[in-house]
Amino acid sequence: MELEQVSSSAWAVTDGSTAGNVGCVRLADRTVVVDTSISPATATTFRELIEKQAGTPITDVILTHYHGDHVFGAQVFADCRIIASKPMAAMYPKMMKDRWSPKAIEAWLKELAKTDPEGAERFKGFAITLPTCTFKDSMTIGEAEEILIQHTGGHTEGQSIVYFQPERVLFASDLIFHQTYVWAGDHTNDPKQWMKAFETILEMPIDIIVPGHGPLCDKEVVRKYLDYFHELETWIQSKIQENLDLEAVLKQVETSPIPPYTEGMDRPTGQMKSRIIGSISRWFEYYKER
Ligand SMILES: [Zn+2]
Incomplete structure (x- = not known):
């Protein structure tokens, strides 16, 4: 550190x-x-x-x-x-x-100890x-x-x-x-x-x-993010107008170049991919309510 x-x-x-x-x-x-x-x-x-x-x-x-x-x-x-x-x-x-109840935390740390003992040690x-x-x-x-x-x-x-x-x-x-x-x-x-x-x-x-x-x-970087968010917002709103459901939208995330990934970033995998899926899911729900 x-x-x-x-x-x-x-x-x-x-x-x-x-x-x-x-x-x-x-x-x-x-x-x-x-x-x-x-x-x-x-x-x-x-x-x-x-x-x-x-x-x-x-x-x-x-x-x-x-x-x-x-x-x-x-x-x-x-x-x-x-x-x-x-x-x-x-x-x-x-x-x-x-998720933060003593019981839930105990179970989570028990699980962590199996997959990442060093990580779990930090929570002593x-x-x-x-x-x-x-x-x-x-x-x-x-x-x-x-x-x-x-x-x-x-x-x-x-x-x-x-x-x-x-x-x-x-x-x-x-x-x-x-x-x-x-x-x-x-x-x-x-x-x-x-x-x-x-x-x-x-x-x-x-x-x-x-x-x-x-x-x-x-x-x-803030300027770039603002542009990116506008682009993402427009993309999600267009999918809602096409009457697609979330499942169909997420499928497109897998295959299409849209939504764009932030500049200089490769097609995301692993944790990055789960962040995209989670983010698109939330924004879809948010804009659907509007
Ligand atoms: Zn955070």
Whole structure:
């Protein structure tokens, strides 16, 4: 795991070792963390790296959305204020009755131990850790409000982005998957809100973007994604107008060059393919309701 310098007072891990990218911003009196990685073990390593680097105490952790690859390390920061948007925090009780119930987690870790013993080892002592501070639309951190957390929705209903204004750095979280296919298959995914968030980002003074997955990028990638999403939206709407059902549409995904895959990407296989299928399925359902 490598803590990469993003700007003079911001760092990130984008090498894939944390699953979802993580980052931090150093202010005069404190250090603020953005997302917590996929497991307690990866979060522990991440925290050690920050403590060596930042020089001010870690007091706040922002959770951008509820996906496990961003929040499952939260227990390592249980001494901090854990911040999430209200709709994101509202996912916790629902998830804890279902996929995050002690029983479900035990079964999942048992399965993981069989297929990926090393991966399972990283979850030793794992406990779901809840947000301790919530906000509705936005909140700021710092004497001069250096950090802005903005609820956007899109990738998930409770989605937020984190903007470090003095150094023009944006932590875009999973609104941006850079150099890998996007996951748009969450059941709360909202393509319209996602595109609106892209438009907002394009108007903000930003020099560098820390995406949710993949290496650092800039607004050029946001512009390309916005075009791609418009193209994908038009394609899906045309299939709905042709009265095709989801099964027929997914068949076309397998065989036709449409929907286009993001630039420079080979025909996807494996995990990438399941991301496409999941994403198209969600968008089909979404646009069919409209
Ligand atoms: Zn996500």
